Amino acid sequence: xxxxxxxxxxxxxxxxxxxxxxxxxxxxxxxxxxxxxxxxxxxxxxxxxxxxxxxxxxxxxxxxxxxxxxxxxxxxxxxxxxxxxxxxxxxxxxxxxxxxxxxxxxxxxxxxxxxxxxxxxxxxxxxxxxxxxxxxxxxxxxxxxxxxxxxxxxxxxxxxxxxxxxxxxxxxxxxxxxxxxxxxxxxxxxxxxxxxxxxxxxxxxxxxxxxxxxxxxxxxxxxxxxxxxxxxxxxxxxxxxxxxxxxxxxxxxxxxxxxxxxxxxxxxxxxxxxxxxxxxxxxxxxxxxx
Amino acid sequence: xxxxxxxxxxxxxxxxxxxxxxxxxxxxxxxxxxxxxxxxxxxxxxxxxxxxxxxxxxxxxxxxxxxxxxxxxxxxxxxxxxxxxxxxxxxxxxxxxxxxxxxxxxxxxxxxxxxxxxxxxxxxxxxxxxxxxxxxxxxxxxxxxxxxxxxxxxxxxxxxxxxxxxxxxxxxxxxxxxxxxxxxxxxxxxxxxxxxxxxxxxxxxxxxxxxxxxxxxxxxxxxxxxxxxxxxxxxxxxxxxxxxxxxxxxxxxxxxxxxxxxxxxxxxxxxxxxxxxxxxxxxxxxxxxxxxxxxxxxxxxxxxxxxxxxxxxxxxxxxxxxxxxxxxxxxxxxxxxxxxxxxxxxxxxxxxxxxxxxxxxxxxxxxxxxxxxxxxxxxxxxxxxxxxxxxxxxxxxxxxxxxxxxxxxxxxxxxxxxxxxxxxxxxxxxxxxxxxxxxxxxxxxxxxxxxxxxxxxxxxxxxxxxxxxxxxxxxxxxxxxxxxxxxxxxxxxxxxxxxxxxxxxxxxxxxxxxxxxxxxxxxxxxxxxxxxxxxxxxxxxxxxxxxxxxxxxxxxxxxxxxxxxxxxxxxxxxxxxxxxxxxxxxxxxxxxxxxxxxxxxxxxxxxxxxxxxxxxxxxxxxxxxxxxxxxxxxxxxxxxxxxxxxxxxxxxx
Numbered sequence: 032x033x034x035x036x037x038x039x040x041x042x043x044x045x046x047x048x049x050x051x052x053x054x055x056x057x058x059x060x061x062x063x064x065x066x067x068x069x070x071x072x073x074x075x076x077x078x079x080x081x082x083x084x085x086x087x088x089x090x091x092x093x094x095x096x097x098x099x100x101x102x103x104x105x106x107x108x109x110x111x112x113x114x115x116x117x118x119x120x121x122x123x124x125x126x127x128x129x130x131x132x133x134x135x136x137x138x139x140x141x142x143x144x145x146x147x148x149x150x151x152x153x154x155x156x157x158x159x160x161x162x163x164x165x166x167x168x169x170x171x172x173x174x175x176x177x178x179x180x181x182x183x184x185x186x187x188x189x190x191x192x193x194x195x196x197x198x199x200x201x202x203x204x205x206x207x208x209x210x211x212x213x214x215x216x217x218x219x220x221x222x223x224x225x226x227x228x229x230x231x232x233x234x235x236x237x238x239x240x241x242x243x244x245x246x247x248x249x250x251x252x253x254x255x256x257x258x259x260x261x262x263x264x265x266x267x268x269x270x271x272x273x274x275x276x277x278x279x280x281x282x283x284x285x286x287x288x289x290x291x292x293x294x295x296x297x298x299x300x301x302x303x304x305x306x307x308x309x310x311x312x313x314x315x316x317x318x319x320x321x
Numbered sequence: 322x323x324x325x326x327x328x329x330x331x332x333x334x335x336x337x338x339x340x341x342x343x344x345x346x347x348x349x350x351x352x353x354x355x356x357x358x359x360x361x362x363x364x365x366x367x368x369x370x371x372x373x374x375x376x377x378x379x380x381x382x383x384x385x386x387x388x389x390x391x392x393x394x395x396x397x398x399x400x401x402x403x404x405x406x407x408x409x410x411x412x413x414x415x416x417x418x419x420x421x422x423x424x425x426x427x428x429x430x431x432x433x434x435x436x437x438x439x440x441x442x443x444x445x446x447x448x449x450x451x452x453x454x455x456x457x458x459x460x461x462x463x464x465x466x467x468x469x470x471x472x473x474x475x476x477x478x479x480x481x482x483x484x485x486x487x488x489x490x491x492x493x494x495x496x497x498x499x500x501x502x503x504x505x506x507x508x509x510x511x512x513x514x515x516x517x518x519x520x521x522x523x524x525x526x527x528x529x530x531x532x533x534x535x536x537x538x539x540x541x542x543x544x545x546x547x548x549x550x551x552x553x554x555x556x557x558x559x560x561x562x563x564x565x566x567x568x569x570x571x572x573x574x575x576x577x578x579x580x581x582x583x584x585x586x587x588x589x590x591x592x593x594x595x596x597x598x599x600x601x602x603x604x605x606x607x608x609x610x611x612x613x614x615x616x617x618x619x620x621x622x623x624x625x626x627x628x629x630x631x632x633x634x635x636x637x638x639x640x641x642x643x644x645x646x647x648x649x650x651x652x653x654x655x656x657x658x659x660x661x662x663x664x665x666x667x668x669x670x671x672x673x674x675x676x677x678x679x680x681x682x683x684x685x686x687x688x689x690x691x692x693x694x695x696x697x698x699x700x701x702x703x704x705x706x707x708x709x710x711x712x713x714x715x716x717x718x719x720x721x722x723x724x725x726x727x728x729x730x731x732x733x734x735x736x737x738x739x740x741x742x743x744x745x746x747x748x749x750x751x752x753x754x755x756x757x758x759x760x761x762x763x764x765x766x767x768x769x770x771x772x773x774x775x776x777x778x779x780x781x782x783x784x785x786x787x788x789x790x791x792x793x794x795x796x797x798x799x800x801x802x803x804x805x806x807x808x809x810x811x812x813x814x815x816x817x818x819x820x821x822x823x824x825x826x827x828x829x830x831x832x833x834x835x836x837x838x839x840x841x842x843x844x845x846x847x848x849x850x851x852x853x854x855x856x857x858x859x860x861x862x863x864x865x866x867x868x869x870x871x872x873x874x875x876x877x878x879x880x881x882x883x884x885x886x887x888x889x890x891x892x893x894x895x896x897x898x899x900x901x902x903x904x905x906x907x908x909x910x911x912x913x914x915x916x917x918x919x920x921x922x923x924x925x926x927x928x929x930x931x932x933x934x935x936x937x938x939x940x941x942x943x944x945x946x947x948x949x950x951x952x953x954x955x956x957x958x959x960x961x962x963x964x965x966x967x968x969x970x971x972x973x974x
Contacts, residue, residue, distance in 0.1 A: 202339075
């Protein structure tokens with residue numbers, strides 16, 4: 032049975048222990064942590080999808096329980112708030128802020144049961160949201176290592192000159208360009224995604240379709256490579272191979288290779304390597320501006 | 322043996338990285354403008370720096386840009402009147418920067434404090450008034466012995482504001498080192514804190530400061546100001562010690578800014594002493610502010626939306642120029658962190674980057690190597706997408722560390738800007754811009770207005786690809802104006818290679834004019850007539866997966882005259898055995914060729930380092946040769962002792 036995760040926020044350890052004991056018997060509530068300051072509680076909430084906060088009015092650390100309730104105000108899926116106080120004078124403020132209950136401490140016999148009823152009702156409409164995933168979870172991490180790959184393409188001697196000429200035009204720093212906002216529409220999982228041209232690293236032909244590779248992902252497009260070549264050609268893309276169309280702006284790395292050749296490499300997770308023969312080094316250096 | 326001062330170069334790194342076009346389009350300085358600035362500075366050197374000076378505010382403009390009659394005692398902007406604090410703080414109060422965050426500070430336990438320019442301005446004024454009421458006047462020296470706290474920044478600015486001279490002493494220094502610096506500077510006041518948090522512990526500081534004052538020169542320190550940081554109960558000496566908050570409580574929010582002559586000293590910075598007894602380097606208001614402001618804004622391409630984080634402690638010149646004065650003059654927001662980079666775990670730096678949306682991250686190779694050791698799982702846990710520029714300083718960064726940083730922190734999108742400069746130079750000298758083509762391990766080319774060259778001992782330029790001495794051939798504004806009470810030492814910097822400033826580093830220039838730092842000249846190793854920089858050998862070691870950190874020194878050899886010995890700190894999971902030694906030697910031979918013979922390899926748990934994280938090869942060398950170890954007050958761990966060399970040594974069979 033799914034439970035409501037509870038956090039006990041009170042500066043007095045005795046109160047926290049008493050609450051813990053009382054909640055021990057409640058099957059649908061699972062106590063998961065204690066805190067003494069609002070800051071601590073907020074930090075815990077970042078990591079754990081709490082369903083209920085039992086919180087004192089006076090907390091350590093400068094932020095009161097009421098202020099904390101205000102801080103929570105704008106959140107979706109915020110936990111139920113059960114305030115704990117020894118006076119009634121903050122009760123109005125508490126309910127104004129959407130408190131589920133307000134307990135006078137120590138609670139009168141049987142009073143806790145009413146709190147539990149209210150929480151039971153709250154639980155029926157509370158939807159637990161999984162905690163925010165770290166930027167890249169373990170699954171993608173292991174995939175990362177595997178999918179980082181290099182596509183080595185041959186570039187025949189006779190085509191190297193036209194390739195360098197294209198690079199030269201594309202990389203001409205003196206041409207005053209404005210950032211373009213043209214985008215390519217691709218569909219993924221039934222949604223249409225617009226990829227700005229300047230985020231495409233290369234396009235790979237795949238039967239009658241093509242894959243659009245960006246820094247981290249690839250998208251299947253229904254366009255043929257020939258169509259895309261016509262469309263992206265003016266935007267400094269170059270057909271380096273029967274199956275590959277490369278964004279020349281994304282060629283970011285130049286390295287020498289053992290066979291006395293040079294090699295150009297694109298950015299991104301899947302990268303393209305293109306050989307350039309040693310005879311053209313001088314020209315290549317001129318183009319990149321060394 | 323005649324040594325013309327050239328050095329062999331073995332390491333070949335031919336990768337070139339281009340910046341992404343979006344970055345070039347958005348950069349403040351585009352490639353054509355950079356070319357134009359270079360040409361302008363070559364044609365009209367003074368004009369270039371005069372224009373840079375016009376970016377700042379002056380009480381009275383200069384009579385001339387540079388007075389070189391008394392070279393090498395160059396005087397920049399003689400006749401001008403100014404104050405760096407006016408440019409770092411006062412002038413922002415009149416602009417849109419007034420309510421912008423100047424400083425975001427995070428303590429090790431996670432507490433935060435934030436100051437807008439206006440708030441910082443008022444805090445500085447209040448403390449400036451308090452300092453005046455303590456009797457501190459223009460020209461007095463004040464030693465700041467503090468961890469990175471907002472009060473450290475406030476103290477520096479308040480001292481400079483009233484025309485006094487600050488000397489920040491890194492909080493990790495011992496009482497002896499502090500006393501040495503107090504005595505040398507003849508300080509009138511010491512500002513310290515009760516303690517600070519470091520690696521989960523409280524380190525008390527006031528006690529050490531008290532200890533330093535015992536035996537300090539009798540007529541120097543009159544008073545001590547104590548900042549409360551950890552609520553430690555400290556012994557206060559009646560009449561001498563004051564609580565910071567007691568002093569500022571009553572003070573007014575406005576304080577006049579002292580009008581300074583161009584070459585009035587701003588601060589003393591004692592060099593960390595990789596090569597000898599610490600010396601007090603003097604920087605002055607006018608030249609320093611012009612040089613730092615121009616080079617920092619050029620290299621880091623500062624934009625109104627930036628959050629700039631220089632991880633250096635304020636106790637180093639990096640903390641002064643790139644941590645405090647530079648960012649404040651540029652009107653940007655900077656981040657300061659009190660504690661240990663691995664507390665509570667090895668992702669603290671990345672957590673801070675993600676939390677505040679840091680856009681520019683400027684750190685040191687030693688830090689990068691340490692973080693590399695923990696692998697990529699820590700940076701991967703955080704959203705580092707706000708970063709747009711990365712930078713390093715302090716020692717040459719090996720290509721291996723460069724590419725790790727570029728790939729794992731910079732998403733292969735953020736340029737890694739390796740900057741070369743020193744305490745003596747005050748400002749960045751050789752560094753790429755975000756638009757530059759980058760070669761991993763190279764500091765690229767001198768900035769506009771800076772003229773550097775690689776020469777032999779007689780001042781003759783060495784051919785491309787050949788290593789030599791790195792010199793600065795023209796004066797530059799943020800140059801030190803001297804050593805404190807030691808004109809001879811200052812002149813010596815200009816005499817080793819006649820007429821130019823010799824930085825003490827060896828470097829090579831490649832065919833494209835890119836400069837590669839090969840290490841300190843003192844660390845050059847002469848193997849059978851081949852002179853090789855330690856940094857190259859160490860970079861080659863770095864290519865082996867087992868090596869975390871490494872120091873290579875020259876040891877006497879009967880046959881070759883000198884041979885290379887390596888001290889290696891291993892990554893976790895590697896066993897120091899004979900197979901590994903063979904494997905390491907093979908790696909070096911493959912990378913650098915047959916000249917680079919490593920005679921022996923010794924494994925160490927840790928390497929001796931200066932407190933700013935530079936490896937002290939001098940200490941290792943002294944251990945090997947039995948010579949005097951020299952002044953060690955700058956050493957990270959003063960209890961560092963030479964292990965029994967008979968026991969741990971791994972000799973080549």
